[in-house]
Amino acid sequence: MAEYNQGLRRRGDLTVWISDEALGMWSAARRTTRGGQPRYSDLAIELCLTLGMLFKQPLRQTQGFMRGITGILGVEIAVPDFSTLSRWGNGVILQTSPRADKQAAxxxxxxxxxxxxxxxxxxxxxxxxxxxxxxxxxxxxxxxxxxxxxxxxxxxxxxxxxxxxxxxxxxxxxxxxxxxxxxxxxxxxxxxxxxxxxxxxxxxxxxxxxxxxxxxxxxxxxxxxxxxxxxxxxxxxxxxxxxxxxxxxxxxxxxxxxxxxxxxxxxxxxxxxxxxxxxxLKARAFEKQKTEAKIGVRVLNRMTELGRPQFERTA
Known part of the structure; x- marks a missing residue:
């Protein structure tokens, strides 16, 4: 019970940091085909949309929230504006997290x-x-x-x-x-x-x-x-x-x-x-709504990782 209570407290912890690995992946990789060069990676867009969903912020407020975080952390990265977040929500590719034990039933x-x-x-x-x-x-x-x-x-x-x-x-x-x-x-x-x-x-x-x-x-x-x-x-x-x-x-x-x-x-x-x-659902377009739902799944799974109750049959 004490461990589960600690997990619930961690779900509300506002400690934020951006790892060096994430900073290195913040900008989009250089494209090799014809067309404009995207500025932000899917990771950057996903992070912004996730924090916006977690704190129930519209896109403009999400942009301001991310600016505040980067200012507090003192990191030199550009923050996607609300129109960029809206456009990318239509086709952002979310990174999959494989199960720890794929053989477990x-x-x-x-x-x-x-x-x-x-x-x-x-x-x-x-x-x-x-x-x-x-x-x-x-x-x-x-x-x-x-x-x-x-x-x-x-x-x-x-x-x-x-x-x-x-x-x-x-x-x-x-x-x-x-x-x-x-x-x-x-x-x-x-x-x-x-x-x-x-x-x-x-x-x-x-x-x-x-x-x-x-x-x-x-x-x-x-x-x-x-x-x-x-x-x-x-x-x-x-x-x-x-x-x-x-x-x-x-x-x-x-x-x-x-x-x-x-x-x-x-x-x-x-x-x-x-x-x-x-x-x-906040998004208006169906494809953006599907992205919103997938991000919601990631938020709940992340909270589950921080701590969950253990169920045991007693009778």
């Missing part, structure tokens, strides 16, 4: 939530006092490793994209074997209008088996109206076993016995996102 839980965006409806309501037809949303999909507490995959889509449609892209980002897959029955983002049955069904099971092998443990609650498959008597599927177990013991007992209650960690992750990063 991942216990993956996936979930999604809605993030509000500023759209035409808000402008009309504010400017002309008209009633908007519907809210504007983006849908954030996250994959959490229950072992490390790290977000191992993420994607930002339009609100029409359902969870099963986004799943292959999430799995493509998983760097290592997966031993357990947990997911909700129904699409949690009701406000996004994407109720499509979510992960329950053979397409998800077949996809997971093809990617990670037939031995992967898949725990997805079947709907109340689910029935056993035609081959349940001869070759029961994992879904058949879940249906029979729920019928015999009840849904709550099945959740506890199967470990499905661990999926609450995915819901907690969504709560952390909206508390730390926020329930809205």
């Amino acid at each position: 991942i216990r993956l839980v996936v979930d999604s939530t809605c993030l509000k965006i500023f759209g035409k409806g808000e402008w009309l309501e504010e400017k002309h006092k008209t009633k908007r037809k519907r809210r504007s949303w983006r849908k954030l999909h996250l994959g959490l490793d229950l072992v490390s507490g790290e977000i191992v995959s993420s994607d930002l889509t339009t609100d029409e994209v359902g969870d099963p449609t986004a799943l292959p892209g999430l799995l493509d980002q998983v760097d290592g074997p997966v031993a357990l897959f947990l997911a909700p029955l129904s699409d949690a983002s009701i406000a996004c209008r994407a109720m499509d049955g979510a992960y329950d069904g053979e397409p998800t099971s077949d996809l997971l088996a093809a990617r990670f092998g037939s031995m992967i443990e898949v725990t997805i609650p079947p709907p109340k109206t689910a029935i056993l498959s035609a081959i349940a008597g001869q070759d029961s599927t994992a879904r058949d076993c879940h249906i029979a177990d729920i019928a015999a013991r009840g849904r709550m007992a099945w959740q506890k016995a199967s470990g499905y209650n661990q999926r609450s960690r995915g819901e907690t992750l969504m709560g952390r996102w909206k508390a730390v990063i926020g329930p809205k």
Whole structure:
């Protein structure tokens, strides 16, 4: 507990420094093809955008904040202006951080939530006092490793994209074997209008088996109206076993016995996102919103590295 408390304190530590290595990489490398020479590297843009997101600053205030930091540290580097940060947010390449142990099996839980965006409806309501037809949303999909507490995959889509449609892209980002897959029955983002049955069904099971092998443990609650498959008597599927177990013991007992209650960690992750990063996206363009979401993932993962609670089953 003392170590975890210290980790929480470090998340609020304002100690800032820029390493010599980062200073050396601040300017963009000399390009060898035709065209203008960029002034700043992706690292410089990423750092500015990350600090702006962490402290919930608009781009102009982010520029001023970075000027203040460089002045305090006494480093001679140029700070990108707000228009540069806005343009580069459309195509900045974020450096990937590989897992420390790629051979360790991942216990993956996936979930999604809605993030509000500023759209035409808000402008009309504010400017002309008209009633908007519907809210504007983006849908954030996250994959959490229950072992490390790290977000191992993420994607930002339009609100029409359902969870099963986004799943292959999430799995493509998983760097290592997966031993357990947990997911909700129904699409949690009701406000996004994407109720499509979510992960329950053979397409998800077949996809997971093809990617990670037939031995992967898949725990997805079947709907109340689910029935056993035609081959349940001869070759029961994992879904058949879940249906029979729920019928015999009840849904709550099945959740506890199967470990499905661990999926609450995915819901907690969504709560952390909206508390730390926020329930809205600042960027207007979709590609910039995707960059914003990826930077948010990096912020939360960095906080997790500083300290996280240890979970132990006591009964």
